[in-house]
Amino acid sequence: MKLWISKNGAETIQEQLSAQIVLGIVSGDLAPGERLPSTTVLARRFHVHANTVGAVYRSLAERRWVIWKRGSGFWRRDFERPGFIDVAPMRDGWKYSVFRKRYIPYTFV
Secondary structure, eight states: OOOOOOTTSSSOHHHHHHHHHHHHHHHTSSOTTOBOOOHHHHHHHHTOOHHHHHHHHHHHHHTTSEEEETTTEEEEOOTTSTTSSOSOOEETTEEEETTTTEEEEOOOO
C-alpha cells in the first residue's frame, strides 16, 4: 500500500494518513488480517512524530477499521469472518469502546 502526505495541505497529517489507510482497506490494497506498518516505520518515513501515527492507528481502532494486538501492532480487520471480533459495533443505543473494552452510551446528533 502506498501512502503519501502533504505537510502544506489543508488537512492535518493525521487526517491524511487516516483517510489513506481507510481507502487502502476499502479498495482491497490491505488484505484482511494484514499487519499495518509500525508507528516507528511510518514516523521515520514521513518525518513526523511516532505519537502522530499512533493517534491515527488508535482512531482507526476506535472506528473499528483495524485491530490492535498488544505487543504485535495494528492489523486490518477481517470484515468477512464473523467472530474475528464483535461485528456489531452498536447495540441498542450503546457502542463498543475498544479501549474501555465495554459498551458505552451512544447518542445520535
